[in-house]
Amino acid sequence: MFINKGAELSRICKERSISIAEYTLEIEQEENGHSREELLLKMQKNLQVMRESAQEALLRPMQSVSGMTGGDAYKLHEYSKRQTLCGELVVLAMARALSCSEVNVAMGKIVAAPTAGPCGVIPGAILTAAEKLQKSDEEIILSLFTASAIGILIAKNATLSGAEGGCQAECGSAAAMAAAAIVEMMGGSPEMALHAAAIALKNILGLVCDPIAGLVESPCAKRNASGAINALISADLAMAGITSIIPFDEMVDAMFSVGRALPCELRETGLGGIAATPTGQTLKKKIFG
Amino acid sequence: MIKYSVFDILGPIMIGPSSSHTAGAARLAKVAKLIALEGRASNEIVVSEVTFYLHGSFATTYQGHGSDRALVAGMLGFDPWDERLKRSFELALTEKLQYSFVAIDLGDVHPNTIKFVIKRSDGVSVVVVGSSIGGGKILITSVDGEELEFSGDFPTLILKHHDRPGIVSKVSALLYDENINIAYMKVFRQSRGEDATMVFETDSMISDEVLEKLQELKRQGFLTSVKRISPIALGA
Numbered sequence: 001m002f003i004n005k006g007a008e009l010s011r012i013c014k015e016r017s018i019s020i021a022e023y024t025l026e027i028e029q030e031e032n033g034h035s036r037e038e039l040l041l042k043m044q045k046n047l048q049v050m051r052e053s054a055q056e057a058l059l060r061p062m063q064s065v066s067g068m069t070g071g072d073a074y075k076l077h078e079y080s081k082r083q084t085l086c087g088e089l090v091v092l093a094m095a096r097a098l099s100c101s102e103v104n105v106a107m108g109k110i111v112a113a114p115t116a117g118p119c120g121v122i123p124g125a126i127l128t129a130a131e132k133l134q135k136s137d138e139e140i141i142l143s144l145f146t147a148s149a150i151g152i153l154i155a156k157n158a159t160l161s162g163a164e165g166g167c168q169a170e171c172g173s174a175a176a177m178a179a180a181a182i183v184e185m186m187g188g189s190p191e192m193a194l195h196a197a198a199i200a201l202k203n204i205l206g207l208v209c210d211p212i213a214g215l216v217e218s219p220c221a222k223r224n225a226s227g228a229i230n231a232l233i234s235a236d237l238a239m240a241g242i243t244s245i246i247p248f249d250e251m252v253d254a255m256f257s258v259g260r261a262l263p264c265e266l267r268e269t270g271l272g273g274i275a276a277t278p279t280g281q282t283l284k285k286k287i288f289g
Numbered sequence: 290m291i292k293y294s295v296f297d298i299l300g301p302i303m304i305g306p307s308s309s310h311t312a313g314a315a316r317l318a319k320v321a322k323l324i325a326l327e328g329r330a331s332n333e334i335v336v337s338e339v340t341f342y343l344h345g346s347f348a349t350t351y352q353g354h355g356s357d358r359a360l361v362a363g364m365l366g367f368d369p370w371d372e373r374l375k376r377s378f379e380l381a382l383t384e385k386l387q388y389s390f391v392a393i394d395l396g397d398v399h400p401n402t403i404k405f406v407i408k409r410s411d412g413v414s415v416v417v418v419g420s421s422i423g424g425g426k427i428l429i430t431s432v433d434g435e436e437l438e439f440s441g442d443f444p445t446l447i448l449k450h451h452d453r454p455g456i457v458s459k460v461s462a463l464l465y466d467e468n469i470n471i472a473y474m475k476v477f478r479q480s481r482g483e484d485a486t487m488v489f490e491t492d493s494m495i496s497d498e499v500l501e502k503l504q505e506l507k508r509q510g511f512l513t514s515v516k517r518i519s520p521i522a523l524g525a
Binding site (some may be wrong): 024039043046049064104105106107111114119144152214287 | 290293298304350
C-alpha cells in the first residue's frame with residue numbers, strides 16, 4: 001500500500017535511491033495490476049488533455065456557461081507577447097492556468113487535478129516549467145506521478161475538497177503537488193520535493209472557498225493563476241536548498257485543522273467571503289434570478 | 290486509511306465545470322438509461338421522454354453547473370468526457386428525446402440526488418433514483434420504488450424474485466459455473482416472503498450467454514425480473 005506519511009516516503013526513497021515518481025509507479029503496479037507501460041500511457045492521456053485545455057482559451061476567448069467570466073486567458077496571452085513586469089514564464093504559467101479554468105467552466109474537457117476547481121494549477125505550472133527546462137514528455141509524465149503522490153498523501157491525511165477544507169485544500173493541494181513535481185523534474189531529491197510541497201501549502205494556508213453564486217468560476221480562475229505561481233516559487237525556494245521549517249506532514253495536518261476550523265460559510269457554500277459581497281450577491285441574482 | 294490510486298488524484302478526464310454536478314450527473318443519467326432499457330443494446334426500444342426531478346444543490350445550481358446539459362447527454366448515452374455534452378440540447382432534438390427539469394424535495398437523502406422518470410417508446414415507465422456522491426462517483430439507490438444500492442463501477446445484475454430459500458444460491462452457483470467472480474452482493478426486500486431484489490456487482494463482464502441462462506431461470510419461475518447493467522467508466 002502507498003505509504004501514509006511524507007517522512008516515510010522520503011526515507012524509503014532515500015534508502016532505495018529512487019524518486020517519488022518511481023516509488024509511486026511501483027506501488028500503482030502492485031496495487032492495481034497494471035504494467036508500467038500501461039500506467040505511463042494512461043498518464044500520457046492526462047497530459048494530452050492538460051495540454052489541450054492549457055492552450056485552448058489562449059487562442060480564442062472562451063465564455064463560461066453562466067456568462068459571468070471568460071476571455072482572461074486570451075487577454076493574458078496577448079499581453080505576454082509585450083513587455084511584462086514578471087516576464088514571459090510567469091505570465092504564461094498564469095495564462096495556461098486561466099485557460100484550463102475557462103475551458104472547465106465553458107463545459108470543455110479537463111483533467112480533475114486533483115479536482116475540477118483547481119484544474120489549471122498543475123498544467124499551468126508544470127507545462128511552463130517543462131518548456132523552460134526543455135523536458136521531454138516522458139519526464140513530464142513521470143513528474144505527474146510525483147504530483148499524484150503528494151495528492152495521495154494529502155487525501156489520506158487531510159482533504160482535497162473545498163467543502164471540507166476551503167480553497168487551501170484545492171488550489172493549495174494542487175500547488176503543493178505541482179511544486180514537488182517540478183522539483184523532481186529539475187533533479188531535486190524527494191526530500192526537497194516535500195519541502196517544496198510544504199512551502200506551497202504554507203503560502204496559501206487558511207484560504208477560504210467562497211465562489212460567487214456557488215459556481216466554480218470566480219474567484220477560482222484567478223486563484224488557479226496564483227496557485228500556478230505559488231508552485232513555481234515554492235519549487236525555486238526548495239531548489240535553492242531552502243527548507244520548510246515545518247515538515248510536510250505537519251503542514252498537511254495544520255492545513256486540515258485550519259480547514260475544519262473554517263465556518264461552513266467559507267467552505268464552498270457560496271455564502272461567505274467574496275460571494276457575500278454586494279457585487280457577489282448582485283451577480284448571483286443575475287445568474288439565478 | 291482510504292486507498293487512493295494515482296488516477297483518483299489526477300483524473301478523471303471530464304467535461305467541466307464540476308465533477309459532482311456535471312460529470313456525476315452525466316454518469317447518473319447514463320446508468321439510469323441503461324436500467325430503463327434493461328441493458329438492451331438494440332434500437333427497438335428507446336427513451337422517448339424523461340423528467341429529471343432535482344433535489345438539493347442540483348435544484349439550486351443545475352443551470353450554472355451545466356447539470357441540465359449533462360443529464361440530457363447521459364440520457365443520450367454520452368460518457369462524462371464526451372465533448373458533445375455541451376450540445377446535448379440540440380442533439381436531443383435530433384434524437385426526438387423530450388425532457389423537463391423539476392425542482393423537488395426528496396426528503397432525507399444525499400444533497401445531490403436526482404429522481405428520473407423515464408418513459409420508453411413501448412409505453413413502459415421506469416423510475417430511478419440516484420445520487421452524485423463526489424468526484425464523479427455515483428450511487429443508484431432505488432429502481433421502480435424498490436430500494437437497492439450499486440455504484441455503476443462494475444458489471445451489475447439486478448434480479449428480482451419472490452423471497453424464498455434457495456434462489457440466491459441458484460444464481461451464485463450459475464455465476465460460479467461461468468467463472469464470474471462476485472465483487473459485491475446485496476439482497477433487498479420489503480418484508481419476509483414478499484418480492485426481493487438481488488444486486489450482484491461482478492469483476493468480469495456478464496456475457497449474453499449468462500444473461501440467457503438467467504432468463505431461463507425467469508421462465509422457470511425462479512426470477513421475476515432480470516436486468517444487466519454495464520459499468521460506466523468515470524473518466525476517459
